[in-house]
Amino acid sequence: MEEKLMRLLSLTMNVFLSILAMLIVIYMGFDLVNIFKLIFIHGDVGAIDSIADYILGFFMLFEFIIMTLQYVDDAHNIPIKYLVLISITAILRQLLVVHNNGGQTLLLTIAILILTLTLYLLELIKAKEKIRKNK
The missing domain is CATH 1.10.287 (Helix Hairpins)
Structure with a gap:
């Protein structure tokens, strides 16, 4: 049922x-x-x-x-990796539209940096899990 x-x-x-x-x-x-x-x-x-x-x-x-x-x-x-990548592209698009406001541009750039670091950490965790499974 x-x-x-x-x-x-x-x-x-x-x-x-x-x-x-x-x-x-x-x-x-x-x-x-x-x-x-x-x-x-x-x-x-x-x-x-x-x-x-x-x-x-x-x-x-x-x-x-x-x-x-x-x-x-x-x-x-949906893997988290795809959501992070979509978020990065959306923020990049926003940067293209709002490029004359320095404060907002800085915040959007910091957001992209944080999302990029998140991707890097996800890849590190994935690699460590792969190594642990192979042992």
């Missing part, structure tokens, strides 16, 4: 994740259309901020789809 319930929940979650992925892909298509409209139809030089916003949003959605696919491929488990 419990196994059937787990299968049903897993199937339901996969269906909803698939629907979410399709909706995100549709929204990404709208973003692409808006980018092309701003670049080719309007041709407004002042629209560069809008174009950058659409592009950054597009890549955020793209990463969300990648993360969802990784979640399904890894049997409904």
